[in-house]
Amino acid sequence: MSITTPATSTSTPAVPALREARVPEGGLYEGVRTLNPFPEGWEERPYELIEVVPQTRVIGAEVRGADLSRPLSPALREELNRALLEWKVLFFRGANLTPEQQAAFARHWGELETNPLLARGSSDEIVRFEKDAHTRPTYENVWHTDVTFRERPAMGAVLQLREVPPLGGHTMWADMAAAYDNLPPRVRERIDGAVAVHDFIPGFARFTPAEQLAELQEEFPPVEHPVVRTHPETGRKMLFVNTSFTTHIVGMDRAESDRLLAELVRQAHVPEYQVRFAWQPGDIAFWDNRATQHYALFDYMGHRRVAERVAIVGDRPF
Numbered sequence: 001m002s003i004t005t006p007a008t009s010t011s012t013p014a015v016p017a018l019r020e021a022r023v024p025e026g027g028l029y030e031g032v033r034t035l036n037p038f039p040e041g042w043e044e045r046p047y048e049l050i051e052v053v054p055q056t057r058v059i060g061a062e063v064r065g066a067d068l069s070r071p072l073s074p075a076l077r078e079e080l081n082r083a084l085l086e087w088k089v090l091f092f093r094g095a096n097l098t099p100e101q102q103a104a105f106a107r108h109w110g111e112l113e114t115n116p117l118l119a120r121g122s123s124d125e126i127v128r129f130e131k132d133a134h135t136r137p138t139y140e141n142v143w144h145t146d147v148t149f150r151e152r153p154a155m156g157a158v159l160q161l162r163e164v165p166p167l168g169g170h171t172m173w174a175d176m177a178a179a180y181d182n183l184p185p186r187v188r189e190r191i192d193g194a195v196a197v198h199d200f201i202p203g204f205a206r207f208t209p210a211e212q213l214a215e216l217q218e219e220f221p222p223v224e225h226p227v228v229r230t231h232p233e234t235g236r237k238m239l240f241v242n243t244s245f246t247t248h249i250v251g252m253d254r255a256e257s258d259r260l261l262a263e264l265v266r267q268a269h270v271p272e273y274q275v276r277f278a279w280q281p282g283d284i285a286f287w288d289n290r291a292t293q294h295y296a297l298f299d300y301m302g303h304r305r306v307a308e309r310v311a312i313v314g315d316r317p318f
Contacts, residue, residue: 026263033272034181038086039236049076052083059175059292060275061087068095068105068284077108080286084156085234089173089275089287089294096282097160099126099308106158106286106310113154113311115147116216117204121308132304138207140296143174143268144244146289146311149200151223154289155314161279161307165300172276172295173287176238179267180228183239190260194227195250196241203244224250227264229317231290238291239264240317268293290314 023029035057038044051064061083066076084090097105099122106112112125118138121128131137146154159171180188199222201213227249229240243265249257267273277285287294289311 039234056275058178059088062091069101088291092284094282095284103310109312111313127309129307133302141298143293143295144242148198148245154311156289157311158286159309160284163306164279165303165305168299169305170297174268174293175273177236178273180239191227195224196227197247198245225317
């Protein structure tokens with residue numbers, strides 16, 4: 001009797017076809033991100049007068065060993081400025097400066113701004129943010145760069161918390177050089193050389209009476225700034241559009257401009273580009289307004305939070 005062995009197939013099983021995976025353009029997706037704290041060619045040097053403790057890979061550092069209540073020596077001012085350029089926002093725990101000392105510290109970086117749109121502190125240069133259950137609040141819980149509606153937006157700002165709520169009330173900053181570095185080439189090609197319009201009205205209309213805004217619109221007409229700004233001290237390219245004040249990109253129709261701006265302002269939302277600071281009374285944050293956006297969390301409704309800020313006049317973006 002003969003036994004027939006079934007033939008063995010040597011063909012490869014068919015692989016099922018993968019369905020199309022289509023996602024909307026302009027979203028934020030997973031993957032490796034370039035995280036360089038310093039511009040290309042930057043010379044890192046040790047600090048001799050202060051201790052600088054980075055808080056993330058690209059943005060935020062706590063500074064120890066500096067007495068901000070006294071005039072800065074040229075050498076200390078140089079080290080603090082270098083730390084600011086490298087880490088974009090500096091934190092000083094327990095500084096407990098008087099308003100006069102806070103303003104004097106900021107003046108080491110230039111002339112101070114006044115801002116008629118916000119509540120005045122003990123002098124014209126000091127803005128006071130006071131929130132509790134009884135005051136009409138302003139809202140800073142949106143990613144923004146301060147006063148980009150000016151021809152010369154602030155170079156930087158020094159913020160001190162006088163009173164903090166029992167929970168919450170943190171502030172976050174985002175590195176807009178990292179945001180630019182990680183844009184797809186197709187987007188960078190579209191925005192390099194582009195110009196956008198900035199206006200104070202959209203950012204203040206949600207909590208400021210229309211008649212007050214109307215009185216100030218001649219003082220603050222719309223201005224144009226580059227969509228990609230070059231840092232005047234480091235030469236680094238940075239995204240320079242924000243939700244509060246950027247209204248449209250010059251030369252684009254409204255729909256196209258809105259789509260592109262939505263993609264650009266979304267870049268500040270990437271956690272790898274951010275640092276978050278939990279305040280204690282008397283803490284100081286000093287940030288480079290040219291290089292960052294920030295977001296003040298409003299998660300303490302019904303509790304009291306008091307902050308005072310001085311801002312330093314900047315240059316015309318290029």
